[in-house]
Amino acid sequence: MKTVVWQSLSEEQQNAVLERPAISDGANITSIVSDVLNQVKQDGDTAIKELTAKFDRATPDSIRVSEQEIDQAAARLSDEMKQALEQAHKNISVFHKAQKAQPLSVETQPGVVCELVTRSINKVGLYIPGGSAPLPSTVLMLGVPAQIAGCRKVVLCSPPPIADEILYVAKLCNIDEVYNVGGAQAVAAMAYGTETVSKVDKIFGPGNAFVTEAKRQVSNDFRGAAIDMPAGPSEVLVIADETADADFVAADLLSQAEHGPDSQVVLLTPSPMIADQVAEAVQQQLKSLSRSDIAKKALGSSLIVITESLTQCVSISNFYGPEHLIVQTKNPRELLPLLDNAGSIFLGKWSPESVGDYASGTNHVLPTYGYTRTYSSLGLADFSKRMTVQELSKEGLKGLAQTVVTMAEAEGLDAHKRAVTIRIDSICNEQLNQQ
């Protein structure tokens, strides 16, 4: 890990060391994905089978995973694994249930009632990547809020063969349909529908460059589907002071570094001693990691920044906007009101990132790549939408009429004005008739 002293850098150098590596434009990926989307739109299930054979080298018996297969998967899992997944499911459920929006009703002026009501998104699609190890935690992070929001149809796609852990969590989350489809073809199937796969309104979940590009393309097509958020490499930033445990900090940095060679890992500390100790502990712990090759690559572009103060650590973190932000200082909660632009914040030495990745209850689907400035941690709100309602009484309309008429006149919109005056005239006539 490279160590820099913040104050010794020019402003330009400061910006440069924090700059995230560009994600390659990949014109090649764009056209490959566009072809896959067109193939699935045209040939539906046939295309899915061909693409699954080609890209995943798999020929599952059927596109849809049967109830029976899901039950069999559960039977093969250890009790320990089932308990762990259930505990995580419970905690994530508790935190996401607490996010339920209360209906809102306000009388903005006499007789004018405005309301905000929430409805679940009807049909959602969850994408779970394949790869060397299964990701049941991601099924929980997407499946639990979909379940609590009350989405009417929840579809899951993952490249075959789908791991038992994933199928078990799919059952825990009451997911309606599970499909043996991965990659861009899974995104296409959920965005446009096929003979077998249900079309959904919104697609969630992480994936490789092809999946990310497919999500981008379908979200730019109004006949496609909305998506959760833009994706980038995973990141952690740790703020540590001299009271931090260097071994704990090193373990946290490595648990980010092992995610992938493009993972971003940053330590900010006002303590040169901690900077040294952490750098050494990282090297020490790295030796015994099974994914040390991946972690080493990520550490190659990682950074330790020695700052003047904790306040400066906070400013740098807010500027960088990390996905995960770990605060290991004497009084971490004191810093919280100052912290901004982060996906999820971990306070204190007993709160490693991995608890949030799996089971504390927070969601591990978080904005990356600086999108923390504008995007939120995934939550119940992303599986719902808010509609406004207004209801005016006759008196309410009378009280608001002049304002609306004046503004409609200013905007040159006659019919907008008349929609009010025609009603006011009718009220006046009614009153005259009553006299």
Added chain:
Amino acid sequence: MKTVVWQSLSEEQQNAVLERPAISDGANITSIVSDVLNQVKQDGDTAIKELTAKFDRATPDSIRVSEQEIDQAAARLSDEMKQALEQAHKNISVFHKAQKAQPLSVETQPGVVCELVTRSINKVGLYIPGGSAPLPSTVLMLGVPAQIAGCRKVVLCSPPPIADEILYVAKLCNIDEVYNVGGAQAVAAMAYGTETVSKVDKIFGPGNAFVTEAKRQVSNDFRGAAIDMPAGPSEVLVIADETADADFVAADLLSQAEHGPDSQVVLLTPSPMIADQVAEAVQQQLKSLSRSDIAKKALGSSLIVITESLTQCVSISNFYGPEHLIVQTKNPRELLPLLDNAGSIFLGKWSPESVGDYASGTNHVLPTYGYTRTYSSLGLADFSKRMTVQELSKEGLKGLAQTVVTMAEAEGLDAHKRAVTIRIDSICNEQLNQQ
């Protein structure tokens, strides 16, 4: 307006009559906008001045509108106009203040505390279109939530000359910077910044095809800016029963039709009598509208659908997903729980769309073009983002450790596991030392 009887149509025909016209792909627009973005990125203020002279045929003295000009604008407005704008500002403020998220803190299991905290988006840009008439109402709809969310910098761009009403509302909303820039160049300036115009994190507001395309392009660039929502033509759908006032319904349909030739206007009613009366009233009222040419064009593609029942009206509306949904029935509130996929709902005969467009308190920036299935009415949430926080006590971590370790093992992530076990080992050692 074309009238159809729903039951007499095949399913295919039903889908076809409700299909929205495709928005032209406009490869031409794509490249023009891309050129404008590049020009502004490269040449900053110089590019803005050139493009403003070219597209808006205007050469304002300075890009930024001065405080003095804003004060002079206020002095030129009538008291009536100022009162109307202030009343609208007040109502919109009341409704958006009520949307403030309460901080959330939950102990998901003993010693594991999860929180949801909200922060305003730091810097936001508001785009206000120019055109034949000023749109102060849009300044209110964007400026009020930015103000209430507490965004630190609020920037407004609008093509010169900027109307007095717009400048007055900008002042009411405490907008920090107002610029004489319109079109794609305004979006570029706010997304990338220039010598004069501040770069923002997120851009809001409606615009023509060039503005919409510019927003799309900058939102696909991670060095650009996020945007509010995808845009499409404005729409209204009215559900009316035999108790509705045909003149009121006609006035509401026309107030949508006058927005633009591509406006979508739909009436659903189980009453053939109301269908006839409304069609006639529309023709009658059309005659005296100043924008009758525009409204006529919109009515050309508009639709009256005669249904079997109010329940069928609700299903069709939910399928179509209108931006504005007006319910003029005997008991409109009874239908509310069944209504889904709408931007804003207007209940009862005294609630014309124009009250929501201007001053009831709800936001008039709404999802269109079927995006109501997944997008929300613009609100305070769009000017904020949610971060999660977790803090575990030593006991909390001990209670959760096994779950995290088991899941990390299943996912093959050693370092994730070790970030927990290294802490648990330290707790054990501490306890041994104390004995």
